[in-house]
Structures are given as C-alpha cells and as structure tokens.
Amino acid sequence: xxxxxxxxxxxxxxxxxxxxxxxxxxxxxxxxxxxxxxxxxxxxxxxxxxxxxxxxxxxxxxxxxxxxxxxxxxxxxxxxxxxxxxxxxxxxxxxxxxxxxxxxxxxxxx
Amino acid sequence: xxxxxxxxxxxxxxxxxxxxxxxxxxxxxxxxxxxxxxxxxxxxxxxxxxxxxxxxxxxxxxxxxxxxxxxxxxxxxxxxxxxxxxxxxxxxxxxxxxxxxxxxxxxxxxxxxxxxx
Numbered sequence: 001x002x003x004x005x006x007x008x009x010x011x012x013x014x015x016x017x018x019x020x021x022x023x024x025x026x027x028x029x030x031x032x033x034x035x036x037x038x039x040x041x042x043x044x045x046x047x048x049x050x051x052x053x054x055x056x057x058x059x060x061x062x063x064x065x066x067x068x069x070x071x072x073x074x075x076x077x078x079x080x081x082x083x084x085x086x087x088x089x090x091x092x093x094x095x096x097x098x099x100x101x102x103x104x105x106x107x108x109x110x
Numbered sequence: 111x112x113x114x115x116x117x118x119x120x121x122x123x124x125x126x127x128x129x130x131x132x133x134x135x136x137x138x139x140x141x142x143x144x145x146x147x148x149x150x151x152x153x154x155x156x157x158x159x160x161x162x163x164x165x166x167x168x169x170x171x172x173x174x175x176x177x178x179x180x181x182x183x184x185x186x187x188x189x190x191x192x193x194x195x196x197x198x199x200x201x202x203x204x205x206x207x208x209x210x211x212x213x214x215x216x217x218x219x220x221x222x223x224x225x226x227x
C-alpha cells in the first residue's frame with residue numbers, strides 16, 4: 001500500500017532545458033508536500049515544499065505545482081544544470097510524519 | 111551549524127549477528143527520526159522520538175529492532191539478530207519542531223550502509 005508514488009525511476013534532460021518530476025499520492029489528508037534531493041553517499045536535503053492549501057510554490061529555479069483534485073504534484077527545474085543531477089524524493093506529511101516516494105534519478109547532460 | 115552525525119558509515123555483518131548505529135542530531139533539535147532506505151525505495155520511518163520519548167514506532171520490527179534516545183540527545187538503533195532483508199541504508203534525521211505541528215523540516219545525516227551476508 002504505497003501512499004506516495006513516483007512512477008518514473010529515471011529522467012534524463014539536456015542542460016538548460018526544463019526538468020519535470022512527477023509524484024502521485026492517495027491520501028487526501030496529507031497537509032504538506034516536500035521535495036528532497038539526494039546525492040550519492042549523502043543524506044537527503046530539503047529542496048522545496050508546498051502546503052495543501054496552495055497550488056504553486058516557487059523558489060529560484062525550482063517550482064512545485066500541486067493538483068489536489070488529481071492528487072498529483074510536480075517539481076519543475078528551469079533551467080536544468082549538471083549539478084542538479086541527483087535522486088529526487090517526493091514526500092507527503094501528515095501530522096509531521098513524512099511518507100516518501102521511491103525517488104526519481106535525474107541526469108542533466110551538458 | 112554542525113549537521114546530523116552518524117556512525118559508522120558502513121557496516122558489513124553476517125546474518126544472525128548484532129549491529130548498532132549511532133546518531134547525534136543537530137544541537138537543540140527535539141525530534142529525532144530513524145529511517146530505513148532499501149535500495150530502489152524511498153526512506154521508510156522506523157521510529158520517531160520527541161526528546162527522549164517515543165511518539166511513533168508503528169513500523170519498527172520490534173522482535174529484532176530496538177532504539178533509544180538517552181537524555182533526549184544522541185540515539186542508537188540496534189538490530190539483533192540481523193536478517194538478509196535488513197540490508198539497507200539507515201538514515202537518522204532531526205527537526206526542531208514538535209510532533210503536533212503540521213510541518214517540520216527534517217535534516218538528514220549521511221546514513222549508515224548496512225550489508226548483511
């Protein structure tokens with residue numbers, strides 16, 4: 001019973017183009033959604049979040065969109081840079097408890 | 111500000127042996143989490159402490175896993191005896207918020223990679 005799903009295990013994009021990472025969830029009681037970024041041999045680091053009462057949050061090159069009716073969120077990175085190459089985890093929060101998706105490995109090619 | 115520290119970084123043991131992991135959270139953080147991340151999956155919460163009390167251990171396999179947080183600071187996670195399926199990265203995280211807030215940013219340590227042969 002996976003409440004948070006990232007159906008694309010990997011994504012490859014060209015430097016300068018847009019990267020779009022997707023995430024689906026099943027529990028309508030989640031109150032916050034977060035994206036974490038993970039480099040090899042390091043722990044995940046927080047990237048950006050969005051409250052369930054919002055539909056968009058932007059921070060520099062990173063924008064998260066939330067579609068509550070579809071139970072879907074996405075992370076847009078524009079423009080993509082080689083340093084963005086990492087595994088991205090979507091996470092949903094309920095009462096402070098985080099539930100993570102499986103992750104999407106992003107590769108940004110020069 | 112120092113981040114979350116974990117040790118050891120890597121551990122290889124044989125099945126049925128015991129192993130312990132240590133975590134030192136960010137200074138002043140009241141909440142501490144242990145996660146298990148199996149290869150190809152996202153982190154899964156094993157246990158959450160608020161100061162030195164357990165607030166959620168619903169996914170901790172209590173027949174073999176145990177954890178404690180002495181004096182509300184450092185924490186240890188133990189597996190006894192280990193099974194092959196325990197091979198994973200064990201992540202420790204901490205946050206400054208309390209259990210009843212809607213959202214707490216969690217800061218993760220580098221993890222301990224456990225291999226059970």
